[in-house]
Amino acid sequence: MIRERLEVLDKLEKKIASIRESKSLRKQERLMNLKTFKQDLLAECKELNPAEKVYLARHLDRPRTDDYVAALFTDFFPQRGDHLYDNDKSILGGIGRYHGQAVTIVGQRKGHTAKENVEFNFGMACPEGYRKAMRIMEQAEKFRRPIITFVDTPGAYPGKEAEEHGQGEAIARSMAFMSKLTVPVVTIVIGEGNSGGALALSVANRIIMLENSVYSVLSPEGFASILWKDASRHEEACEIMKLTAEDLKEAKVADAIVEEPLGGAQRNPKLQFEYLDKVLEKELESLKGLSPAALREDRFKKFRSIGGL
Amino acid sequence: MALADIWGRSGSPENFISCPACGRRALKQVWREHINVCPSCGKYQPLKGKARLNLVLDRGSQKELFPEMAVHDPLGFPGYREKAEAQQEKTGLNEAVLSAYGTISNFPAVVAVLDSRFFMGSMSSTVGEKITRTIEYAGKEKLPLIIFSASGGARMQEGIFSLMQMAKTSAAIQAFSEAGGLFISYLTHPTTGGVTASFATLGDITLAEPGALIGFAGPRVIEQTIHAKLPKNFQRSEYLEERGFVDMIVERKDMKSVLAQLLSLHS
Numbered sequence A: 001m002i003r004e005r006l007e008v009l010d011k012l013e014k015k016i017a018s019i020r021e022s023k024s025l026r027k028q029e030r031l032m033n034l035k036t037f038k039q040d041l042l043a044e045c046k047e048l049n050p051a052e053k054v055y056l057a058r059h060l061d062r063p064r065t066d067d068y069v070a071a072l073f074t075d076f077f078p079q080r081g082d083h084l085y086d087n088d089k090s091i092l093g094g095i096g097r098y099h100g101q102a103v104t105i106v107g108q109r110k111g112h113t114a115k116e117n118v119e120f121n122f123g124m125a126c127p128e129g130y131r132k133a134m135r136i137m138e139q140a141e142k143f144r145r146p147i148i149t150f151v152d153t154p155g156a157y158p159g160k161e162a163e164e165h166g167q168g169e170a171i172a173r174s175m176a177f178m179s180k181l182t183v184p185v186v187t188i189v190i191g192e193g194n195s196g197g198a199l200a201l202s203v204a205n206r207i208i209m210l211e212n213s214v215y216s217v218l219s220p221e222g223f224a225s226i227l228w229k230d231a232s233r234h235e236e237a238c239e240i241m242k243l244t245a246e247d248l249k250e251a252k253v254a255d256a257i258v259e260e261p262l263g264g265a266q267r268n269p270k271l272q273f274e275y276l277d278k279v280l281e282k283e284l285e286s287l288k289g290l291s292p293a294a295l296r297e298d299r300f301k302k303f304r305s306i307g308g309l
Numbered sequence B: 001m002a003l004a005d006i007w008g009r010s011g012s013p014e015n016f017i018s019c020p021a022c023g024r025r026a027l028k029q030v031w032r033e034h035i036n037v038c039p040s041c042g043k044y045q046p047l048k049g050k051a052r053l054n055l056v057l058d059r060g061s062q063k064e065l066f067p068e069m070a071v072h073d074p075l076g077f078p079g080y081r082e083k084a085e086a087q088q089e090k091t092g093l094n095e096a097v098l099s100a101y102g103t104i105s106n107f108p109a110v111v112a113v114l115d116s117r118f119f120m121g122s123m124s125s126t127v128g129e130k131i132t133r134t135i136e137y138a139g140k141e142k143l144p145l146i147i148f149s150a151s152g153g154a155r156m157q158e159g160i161f162s163l164m165q166m167a168k169t170s171a172a173i174q175a176f177s178e179a180g181g182l183f184i185s186y187l188t189h190p191t192t193g194g195v196t197a198s199f200a201t202l203g204d205i206t207l208a209e210p211g212a213l214i215g216f217a218g219p220r221v222i223e224q225t226i227h228a229k230l231p232k233n234f235q236r237s238e239y240l241e242e243r244g245f246v247d248m249i250v251e252r253k254d255m256k257s258v259l260a261q262l263l264s265l266h267s
């Protein structure tokens, strides 16, 4: 499993760092051996199975929406709330510049600590979150700004108030709303994208997935418990759900896959930002020549034809 | 004999059917007169899709749409084909949705009905595609659209393709709506998951049958999440009507007259 390999890698790297200063030949030789071992281990991280990708997609140290916004955009101005009822902190939204151009950013948030995760409700939005996203995207339409959404959620929040406030309706409206936008929309799946909660922010012209991100109808645990009444069979579920970036590209849901550093994005976030930047710039560029009507048509066609019969 | 079968095999020797809710028995003929609403306790029992169409559409006006569309297995999911064949055998349906053109008290309309007997009325790629074609047909013919929903949510065996139907049907409703089309969403027991979070909640008018479970997440999942018991009528039609997510709860016996009234108001 990738989890064990990452733990060994961690220890190895600490050991390698502690040895470096020594001039003793014996220690130099030991260092060489450790480095070879590390290279071998990293090589083993090249081919990951779907369950390992799910593990990486959920890794606490994996870069999240806030990290990408800080790294890839300048002049970020956050916008709060749906201006109807509440400010859902599981959604980050605002205006920023991408390579100099003003864009609207909406993203699902997960944290790196337990405290952050509680604040962000573990990336699970309430209806207020989807309505906040719509409010912010509506301005993008008005001011002709491209929209970039980040998807990273175990699903919409299954809470009492969420239901009372129309969770289903909010998700449906968000998808219907995004389908009529006439500005370029690019979605980036950075971690885990599950169920309608993820799809609500994914009705885009282009969907980019990070190499180890996953996207599916439901979490593997939920899938196993519905289909086999046994959540512990989640690894088996991962194998048949076809939820990896490659699977999604084949299904024509994802348009581009962004390479990750060996062992996952959390091992070198800076490199990850660079990898994503290249692909995002290219995908946005590919939409530049399209008229407003053509942008809407392009997006409609993408979703109209997925799984076409 | 299952309750839902009463509309089909009239030659069955069994004349009494007991209510799954209260256990009291009634003559088949009485159940039929009460349109599958228990004559003793008033609990709503499911209606077959075809029976619903026959009740709503004027006799002789019905023309089925896209009848050839059947289950599709995009993932090659183990055991799915066999299970689908068994359900087709059992229900006589080839998928969980029926679509038809017809008139309702002489007002022309396009009607789709999800049948909960078939894979719990779950959203498959065929269900999503057939609903979308039905919406597009209504748009092209400039006819009002009525969809009776009943769904357990996503069709797990179709994975991501099931999920994507939510975006497809929502986008189709959006386009239909912008072109001025009237969409009446009629929610029946149960309407949950991906159907609730797509076309079913995008109606201009939202009607519901009494006592129907309507929600995005299932009550069990919610109770596990919040570690508390939910109120007894939580996510029921009456609860939603109280909060304004449903315009009106309509008794089954009034279904056709309320639809005719709404079609008349929009004609």
Ligand SMILES: [Zn+2]
Pocket: B019, B020, B021, B022, B023, B024, B038, B039, B040, B041, B042, B043
């Ligand atoms: Zn009864």
